[in-house]
Amino acid sequence: MNKKIQPIVRLIDDDPTVLDSQSFFLRLCGWQTVTYSNAKDFLELDDLLHPGCVVLDVRMPGMTGLELQDEIIHRKIDLPIIFLSAHGDIEMAIACLQKGAFNFLEKPAEPEKLQKLVEEAIKKNQIDRREADYKNGLKKAFGGLTKSEKQIAYLVAKGLSNPEISQLLSISERTVQAHRSSVYKKLNVVNAVEVSEFIRDMNGGSPL
Amino acid sequence: MRYVQCVLIAFFLLVNGFLTSASSSERDTVTVALIDTFGPDFYVDTFVPTIEYLKKKLPRFNFKIVELDRSRLQSEIDRTKPDFLVSSAGDYVSLIDSKGTQQIVTKMRKDAKEVFASVGSAFFVKSERKDIQSLEDLKGKRIAGTSPIDFDGWLIGMDELTKHDLEPEKIFNKTIFTEYNYPDPVTYVKVGHADVAVLPVCEFEKLVNEGQINAKDFRVLNPKNQEGEACRRSTELFPDVVFSSMPSAPPLVVKSVTLALLSMPAGENFEWIPSNSFLDVYELLKDLKIGPYEHLREKTLKSFILEHEKDIYLAVLFIFAVLIHIVRVNWMVKKRTDELHAAVAEQRKIEREEEENRRKLDLMEKNLALVQMCSLFAHEVKQPITNILYYASGLKLLLAQLQKTSPEVGEVIGKIQDQAKRTAEIVDHVRSYAKQDARKIQKVDLQEIVTQALKNIVPANRNLVKVRVLPGETFCIEADPFEIELVVLNLTKNAISAVKGEQDAQIEISLSKDQGKVIFSISDNGPPIDTQLLNSLGKPGKESEERGVRSRTFHCNQYCRKAWRAHDLYPASGRRFNRSIYFEGNS
Secondary structure, three states: OOOOOOOEEEEEOOOHHHHHHHHHHHHHOOOEEEEEOOHHHHHHHOOOOOOEEEEEEOOOOOOOHHHHHHHHHHOOOOOOEEEEEOOOOHHHHHHHHHOOOOEEEEOOOOHHHHHHHHHHHHHHHHHHHHHHHHHHHHHHHHHOOOHHHHHHHHHHHOOOOHHHHHHHHOOOHHHHHHHHHHHHHHHOOOOHHHHHHHHHHHOOOOOO | OHHHHHHHHHHHHHHHHHHHHHHOOOOEEEEEEEEOOOOHHHHHHHHHHHHHHHHHHOOOEEEEEEEEOHHHHHHHHHHHOOOEEEEOHHHHHHHHHHHOOEEEEEEEEOOOOEOOEOEOEEEEEEOOOOOOOOHHHHOOOEEEEOOOOOHHHHHHHHHHHHHOOOOHHHHOOEEEEOOOOOOOHHHHHHOOOOOEEEEEOOHHHHHHHOOOOOHHHEEEEOOOOOOOOOOOOOOOOEOOOEEEEOOOOOHHHHHHHHHHHHOOOOOOOEEEEOOOOOHHHHHHHHHHOOHHHHHHHOOOHHHHHHHOHHHHHHHHHHHHHHHHHHHHHHHHHHHHHHHHHHHHHHHHHHHHHHHHHHHHHHHHHHHHHHHHHHHHHHHHHHHHHHHHHHHHHHHHHHHHHOOOOOHHHHHHHHHHHHHHHHHHHHHHHHHHHHHHHHOOOEEEEHHHHHHHHHOOOOHHHHOOEEEEEOOOOOOEEEEOHHHHHHHHHHHHHHHHHHHOOOOOOOEEEEEEEEOOEEEEEEEEOOOOOOHHHHHHOOOOOOOOOHHHOOHHHHHHHHHHHHOOOOOOOOOOOOOOEEEEEEEEEOO
16 A cells, blocks of 8 residues: 555445445545535535545435546546446446446445455556556657657667668668667666567557 | 902902812912002002913912901901911011011102102091191091001001190091991092091092092192102001911912012012011001000009010119118218218217316326425425524524533433424425326337327318338337327327418328337427517416417426426527427437
């Protein structure tokens, strides 16, 4: 658990008694919780950049839990969603999970199971955000390259030698050598293999 | 006069017999028979000159003259076996069937226009008799005539009476026949012994010319004279004397006599010419019920039938037509009644089916309400159960954090959690029962369901519905067939209700496929539906009677939305109002 930034569990349910009991239980489990009685308040008031997860009731007045999920996807909010429903059926659960929900629990959910899923969801969110931060750092570093350096970086990542790149780009081998050195320095790598891994990580697993 | 006539005939026969016996051994005998119904002038003016001419013209034949007793005519003919017969037109026609007489020539008087219109009768009364103006006035009067067998002197006159619906044998108080003796019939009238006299045509004028009577003293009844006619008459004209051949006459003899008579020069008063019509004579005999129509006088069923043959035929035809009409009417009434019974039976069947459907619908609605109530109950109960579980788990954690836990407390909290879970399980169990009873999902053909649903619509309304389906396509879906049938039935009824009273009312149901989905659509050209009402459909408490949107529609929508992922109702372009339900296809 990250001690610097305490993740928040957002509880969204139209029944205040459920919010109280859930919040009571999860706080005793050590999580920081915030409760919302409807989806609109959540979207307007919550600090969505703060890590954590969302425990969401399906049936609510106004915007339903399913509609809120669509809105979260639409806004590219990365908070994992754990659905809770008293009317859940298999069809609905599959639809939610296919859209990217973290899990789907039928009320009354086992408190321990909820606790475990909350923990997993927060962990996932933290990992996702770290990965995202890492990718953003890589992209920022790669963005510092000139146009020619980016071109040569891609060719180096493909394993091409300096003469091959020189011939391919119709520039002198010395120029290629100078750009390669600059790329290594700016991306903080030492060889072609690390350049290739850099680009792969930056692209989320895709090497090029 | 009759006496003179007899003397003349006797003399003629005597002379003729003498001459015949003198040369009979050398010549073939030709027998000419005479039926005596004529006046004395006939012998002098017609008969004797004709026979004399034949003898002169045909010397190779020995002409034998015989007179037949009219009272025993049939036996007289059989006895004498004549080759030729001279008779009145009435006697000639009477003997055609029984004795086979065949006309050769007929006497045509000089003043006659046609050979078949030569003789007739005339009724005379005294001019001063104002009480006798027409033939109808002769009832109860006294009449005088020449002879009851005289064709033109009596029979034609009596026929005229029958034409005026008078019965000759009953109309007169007294009948006097002169038999051509003196006084003549006119004299009887003149002296007051008779009220009316009937004479052959031209007989009256002859008496006037002879100075026996004064024409001014008498008046003719029922005058029928045409312009240019010299003699007064009261009747139509008929053929005069007929010279006919008998079946026994040798053809060559008939030929010779015929040629001779036709070549006989026209005399001062007459000539022989073939007559081509005796129909009026037949009618006369029939009217008077004499000759071949004698049987009509018999009062038997046969005679009655023969007399009224035409009327009977018409009556039978009429009765037959009436019977046919009655049979036809009865048949049509039976047919219509059967059709009515069938229609009533069909109507009752539809009503029973509708009643059954209503009953099923009510049951389904109750089940739906039960499911909804169970769902509501489950939802509401599960919230506090969830809270109990959270609070129990939280309490357990809290006690652990405060280091105040004990085995007893842990056991109590565990039991609280177990009971809460058990309560939740019971709720789910009960709810699952309601869910199972509500629907029976199976693979069904939507087209068959639509056909079945439309059978529940009365025929008059069913004709408004046009079903449009691509031929050869099947529209299989997974659903409860009865629920779908009810949905189709209710949507169709709503559409019928919507177009009621519209001119050119049209409802169209179509089945189609699109990307694996089976689409049921129904549209009508009823009045448009406003957006507010459209949006209110399917919401409890917002039901409307407008456009026939009743409570059924609410349930339809509920089913469509929940069970079959139906799209909401939406209005199509133009005046048509379209509703579509999208089903997951199952081919």
